[in-house]
């Protein structure tokens with residue numbers, strides 16, 4: 001009786017693409033799988049033919065030889081993954097080379113087989129397992145994406161909540177987040193850390209939720225008492241956020257964004273490296289945005305005044321490397337970086 005694939009799979013047949021340049025080897029695998037049952041095999045003798053076959057119709061799995069006329073080693077895996085990122089890949093290598101198999105797994109393959117070892121049933125089992133494993137990996141990835149989206153939406157909602165109480169600073173956190181991420185990118189921070197920096201920027205003033213709204217929008221010079229209450233906002237922000245298990249130090253960024261390199265900041269008068277890099281970047285982005293924008297107690301002072309403040313206190317209040325990166329970002333993008341909602345990853349040249 002012909003054995004068919006697992007009942008939980010949508011089609012009773014596994015559409016397998018065998019990528020193998022040796023016709024005898026390809027034929028042997030095909031015959032072994034015919035005996036095991038449940039497979040419809042297509043064959044490709046080159047990487048180019050495999051990519052074309054995937055484009056024509058995505059198979060359920062790919063059995064891939066690592067040595068082909070138009071590619072060899074890990075590069076073959078990259079090409080197949082580029083052609084079908086969702087495809088389960090089982091490596092079929094002529095070398096009994098454990099390290100090659102492990103390297104293939106690290107490159108995103110689900111399993112590997114050594115030619116001449118095992119029968120059709122074992123190959124079938126390996127391919128079924130690879131399909132199941134890839135399905136689980138995809139599900140995990142989708143769940144992680146979903147979780148990240150929900151987290152970002154929540155952070156944006158928190159950010160908006162504050163802005164609804166304080167209309168004079170509407171957009172301030174968003175603009176600071178955008179500028180901070182652009183500075184971080186210019187400084188070479190990796191993507192995950194940039195996401196954290198952007199997230200921290202979106203809620204860096206969340207502690208102001210604890211400041212009476214009339215203090216925030218009061219025109220004219222602020223009294224010492226009001227100043228004192230407002231200066232509590234980094235600590236308040238930390239209290240609100242520190243229990244949330246972000247994959248980044250968001251609460252510390254909030255707590256430290258008014259600290260200054262020379263110890264003149266608040267709430268703890270931290271110095272130098274005691275202040276995390278993200279907070280040093282947020283500090284510069286925050287000052288630049290705040291000085292160049294309108295505030296209820298004073299008109300906008302403009303970008304030039306903001307840059308002069310940064311230059312004057314670079315190395316004392318502000319991290320000089322962050323100031324250099326900030327000036328470079330402003331030189332490249334001008335005031336648009338503070339006016340438009342540009343997705344930072346779409347900005348050309350920030351990595352250069």
Ligand SMILES: [Fe+2]
Pocket residue numbers: 204205233257258286
């Ligand atoms: Fe602040």
